[in-house]
Amino acid sequence: MREEGFVNVTGGKIWYELHNKDASGTPVIVLHGGPGSSSYSLQGLKELSKDRPVILYDQLGCGRSDRPKDESLWRIERFVEELGQIREALKLDEVHILGHSWGTTLAAAYALTQPSGVKSIIFSSPCLSAPLWEQDQKRNIEKLPEDVQETITRCEENGTTDSEEFKKAIEEFNKNFVCRLDPYPEWLKEGRKYRNPEVYEIMWGPSEFTVMGNLKTFDCTSQLKEISFSTLYTCGRYDEATPESTEYYSSLTPNSNFHVFEHSAHMPYVEETEEYLRVIGDFLKSVE
Incomplete structure (x- = not known):
């Protein structure tokens, strides 16, 4: 019921896995976060394949996909092109798209090219405006202990975001706004080896909180009215995507739905797995 393989895209080969290819429902393709992360933490979404094919893939530059050294590849337009190439290679004539975090940035940019055959988009913990995301993180930081706030501010100002004290401050932020499970699942830690910090830094920057990469000016809010197919926006109550x-x-x-997972931060698909799968599954069925 599962196949995996590689697809040729601009810049190299990307790895994908396809669950329940012969299911009757419209396929859903999952766009992971990052940039430069991987589909590793989203493996639980294969449970949606009870009703439809589910496609997960690692974007070029991370995970099990190729990691070319050409820095010009790390721009949103190429990732949009990559998604179209994957759909063509896997013959996904009709598809639902589920993007998480940076995956929603990609999903929105793709949707605004007016592709054919998209039935719906799920914007899970969305980042559709880099300036607004940055403002939200400044407010989130203010909710942390004063010493943590001071460390984050000082390290950003001094360019020492690779220091141990900054990493400890980030851990405190993550406990509040990324994943609130305590203890943090051991299996999730294994996914760190699939990341590519270079892609993240080029596109976003050295810090989560201040956008310095080539996504700095990304803001598609004025164009969201152009998305005509069904959409579902979700986030956690304590999400960094507020x-x-x-x-x-x-x-x-237009034609949009909104849902908050009350016991989650940025990873409700891990923090409230059953509820997340229920909400997403019900939405996909309602569209069909």
């Missing part, structure tokens, strides 16, 4: 911003994006999008 409920306020997520609901704002939803309000700008």
Whole structure:
């Protein structure tokens, strides 16, 4: 019921896995976060394959895909092109798209090219405006202990975001706004080896909180009214993709739905797995 392989895209080969190819429902393709992360943490979404084919893939530059050294590849336009190439190679004439975090940035940019055959998009913990994301993180930081706030501010100002004290401050931030499970699942830690920090730094920057990469000016909020197919916006109550911003994006999008996972931060698909699968599954069925 599972196949895996590689697809040729601009710049190299990307790895994919396809679950339940022969299921009757419209396939859903999953766009992971990052940039430069991988599909590793999203493996639980294969449970959606009870009703439809599920495709996960590692974007070029990370995970099990090729890691070319050409820095010009790390721009959103190429990732949009890559998604189209994957759909063509796997013959995904009709598809649902589920993007998480940076995956929603990619999903929105792709949707705005007006591709054919897209039935719906799920914007899971969305980042559709880099400036707004940055503002939200400044407010989130203010909710942390003062010593943690001071460390983050000082390290960013001094360019020491690779220091141990900054990493410890990030851990505190992550416990509050990324994944609130305690203890943090051991299996998730294994996924770190699939990341490529170079892609992240070129596109986003050396820090989560201040966008310095080539996505610095990305903001598609004024174009969300152009997305005509069904959409679902979701986030966690304590998400770094804040409920306020997520609901704002939803309000700008026609034919849109909005849902908050009350016991989650940025990873409700791990923090509230059963509820996440239920909400996503029900939405996909309602579209069909």
